[in-house]
Amino acid sequence: EHAKELTYCTGVDKTFANGCIEGALRLRGRTMPVVSSRVLLDKIPSIEEPKESCRILVMEADNLYFAMIMDEVHQIMTMDTADILPMPFEARQSVTGLYETEQNDSIMLLDMNNLIAGHADALQSMSRMENAEDQARDEKSIHHLITENGYLVFTVEHFYAVQIKDVQEIIPRNAVMTIPASYAHDSEVINLR
Numbered sequence: 001e002h003a004k005e006l007t008y009c010t011g012v013d014k015t016f017a018n019g020c021i022e023g024a025l026r027l028r029g030r031t032m033p034v035v036s037s038r039v040l041l042d043k044i045p046s047i048e049e050p051k052e053s054c055r056i057l058v059m060e061a062d063n064l065y066f067a068m069i070m071d072e073v074h075q076i077m078t079m080d081t082a083d084i085l086p087m088p089f090e091a092r093q094s095v096t097g098l099y100e101t102e103q104n105d106s107i108m109l110l111d112m113n114n115l116i117a118g119h120a121d122a123l124q125s126m127s128r129m130e131n132a133e134d135q136a137r138d139e140k141s142i143h144h145l146i147t148e149n150g151y152l153v154f155t156v157e158h159f160y161a162v163q164i165k166d167v168q169e170i171i172p173r174n175a176v177m178t179i180p181a182s183y184a185h186d187s188e189v190i191n192l193r
Helices: 037-042 117-138
Strands: 003-008 021-027 030-036 055-061 064-070 084-086 095-100 106-110 151-156 158-163 176-178 188-190
Touching (some): 021 064
Antiparallel strands (some): 021 030, 055 064
8 A cells, every 4th residue: 555656776866865765766746755764674774776676666666656666576466365464563663464375484564654754754745845845836826036946957967956045146257266285175265245
């Protein structure tokens, strides 16, 4: 009931990567966070690039849309409730039961709502970004460009925007001086007026 779509592991934008969130994926006109299942399930950071067998599963849980990177998708199967070994109950546990296959493999059944509960704020913030975009597109009301909802859009490999009220001045990039022995992001300065 949580799975919505299965797709290939391509087109993940790493701009918003943080913790278990690998980045963002644009799919069917919707931007959604991409979660690393390896970090979510094993608490092990993913340092290698996804393999060809990796897939992205689009999910919905707790009214949040997100995508989850899977190492490999094996099959879709039905399980009889009587064959599921329930786990001892603990509040907010992620694994709700075990299912033994005929090949003597154990499959852990996950409770997606509990699994993402610790990351709901980060997922919600990206969902809010998308909802705001959808709402802005759907609304037919007219706003003054400079005052309310005014943004200056610029590019540094990707598109970014800042509120126009925060912009003081736009000037040509000249007379930039390098600060000696500085290696951080504030390694240059300009003399203005």
